[in-house]
Amino acid sequence: MPDSTAPLLLKGYAWLPDLRRRAHDVPAVPVRLLGKRGTALHGKEAVDFFYDEKHVRRHDAMPGPVLDTLFGRGAVHTLDGEAHRARKALFLDTLKDPARVAALARKAQEEWDRAEADWRGRDRVVLFHESARVLTRAVHDWAGVPLPADEEEATARDLVAMVDGFATVGPRHVRARLARKRQEGRLARLIGELRSAGLPPEPEHATIARAVAAHVDADGRRLDPHTAAVELLNVLRPTVAVSWFLTFSAHALHRWPEHRALLAADERHAWGFAQEVRRFYPFAPFTGGLAATDTEWGGVTIPEGSLVLLDLYGHDHDPDLWPDPYSFDPARFTREGVVIGRDDLVPQGGGDPAAGHRCPGEDITLALLAALVPRLARLPHEVPDQDLSIPLSRVPTLPRSGYVMERVRAEAPAPVG
Template sequence: MDATPRPTRRPLIDRTLAATATGYTWLPRRLRAGPDRVARTRLLGRPALAVRGPDAVRFFYDEHNVRRHGALPEPVRGTLFGQDAVHTLDGAAHRQRKRFFLPLLQADRIAGAVEQVTRAWDEAVPDWARRSRVVLFDEAAVVLTRGVHRWAGIPLADAEAAQVAADLVAMVDGFATLGPRHWRARRARGRQEERLARLVRDVRSGRTTAEAGSLLERAAGHRDTKGEPLPGEPLTARTAAVELLNVVRPTAAVTWFVVFAAHALHHRPEVARRLREGDPVFATAFAHEVRRFYPFAPFVGGRAARDLSWHGRSVPAGGVVLLDVYGQLHDEDLWGDPYVFRPERFQQHPAAGDELIAQGGGDPRTGHRCPGEGVVLGLLQALAVRLAHLEYEVPDQDLRISLRRVPARPRSGFVIGAVRPPGRPTAAAATAGTA
């Protein structure tokens, strides 16, 4: 009889608190310890498998491997996405609900969003010029909120724009913490869901008329762009409000990227000069590099749909699977010099969907990649060009970006002063975001 003791696997220690406290660097550090960019850990009381790399992106977004239903923690559903949102669905239910968002992929709708947001920006700049100090983070949020409401056909009075913008920002700002930011996010979501649910009910009752073809009309009528009923039961007013928020809230989240763009232009004035030259190809490359270089989502997660194994590491069915977003966007094997801000990399090597995963991976039409990625990219291109043309001073302030804070942002919010409205951008520059 063989009495040699068999090696035992030590139980995994739950790392939820460490992930929360460490922020963006937690998962990359764990994956750095192994050669295959894969690691086992424990999160939210469950065994977890962490992966990274283009092949891992395809593995993660395959619904036979990883599912979203039941995967998002309640604190994230209660702040960022909302209950019964498209992000929480899988399979046929996910594909049916996704049809609500398909117009966001159309070039004319992207151009319409860019047009409305840049119009709101141009309206705001003269007011900034009359003030001695402007916090760009706060003002960009209001601009984006006004523009996306116009584009979606959602009424928004001037007097309520700042509060709605603050609520949309709060939802994003509070999803990754259980402190005061989290509770602000919950209250903000409750206010905005109620506002939009009331609007949907008013449209359905005839008290309010929705603009033909608008996203509001689609949510209230649950019909496609040709007026045909969408499959499935009509959305409840609350679910319709949740999905409308899942259009306007990510657009307001472009606030982070706008301020990151300002941060990059401040530290790389030669990049600002190139944006002013009006080359739309460079504007696209700049927008890609902002989304790659600056920290936004640390990782995304789902539940193992079955017993899974990746590069020799396993996780049981129902366990957590994590895709290391920040680590992949700063992977030396993919980017060469990942901690250098260099837009030219995307002129030399076009952005590949399974490499640049700032808005997720997979097919946006059927999978969980954000369908509004084209809108985000178009807005960032157009507003970066406007920032490059805008004359302003940057007073002394704390522009550090902590990787412990999720989502990260410059501590000062990027304060500018002595704003001077620019001349009109060249035609090529003005339309950079609509390409």
């Protein structure tokens, strides 16, 4: 079987859907990546199979370059069984609490309003970079992580770099590694300071930073400072990564401006719009693990220890799940009688977040988008000529220009009466 590493790097998001088309859309396709045999899975039944620890494990599954950029060595993403459940509880307690999620959304709105006042005094604003700074300030304040004003821009740049460079080689990847090293060092020092100052007896009522510092793993021990820093980054970094979805939201509003009025008039439309942005635009192409035992799925034999990939981008554009999948239609989430199954939409993974490896931060992503996209829709600005194409060969991708805004103005007051 030929190795597909080079085609993956060349095609990006299109690689796995193209592979499946050539195989006549079968649910399981043999692959080889980085010289390692594997199987790529597609479909709702594949989601159940992939997130069952009897079939797929995470330990030793993540390539070193991904750990050294995106997730970090020793992260919750690399654990299985009781070790995973004990560590995951830390994230479920902090990221699935509706009050905490709402508090972060409010802080993000406050930081957006501050930033918007600044944008009105500038000739040009690149939304992707500015939204990353907004989210960096908001999540640090919310998580209880000090961030001096003169470090805001560099920290935002590092948090973006860790996401931007995980799936490539060359300068982007080097920047991501260096960014992670800097941020892990900064947060490990903070963990040490928090522990030296004393921790609250009930960490679930503490800030996120203090909860991480106080967390006790399945072995009855606190996380070492490096691993605690890794997990604190796994709260900060994904929150700042919502800047990708905010930029895609601006792209959608530019292409389909009729949604501006709908966002202003109907709060539920903001939720549907956020869901459709996550479905429509490319975020993660696939996720992976290792076969826990010799098994078979979709007519393909899967040997123990081989790669198992779950198609995410293709799943979210599957016409059997999403009629007319390349039409941007937020109403598909809000129409009367619509029921979206747990594993119908998987831009950030599938399965049960409480029992498996699904991202526990989806509620935060949705809350931030629902809170900020209406502000973006109401923001008067001009869109100069720029390259708004979205290259599917680049992972993670983005409109090439980052969405440039000019002549940002104050929102017109609502009419009286």
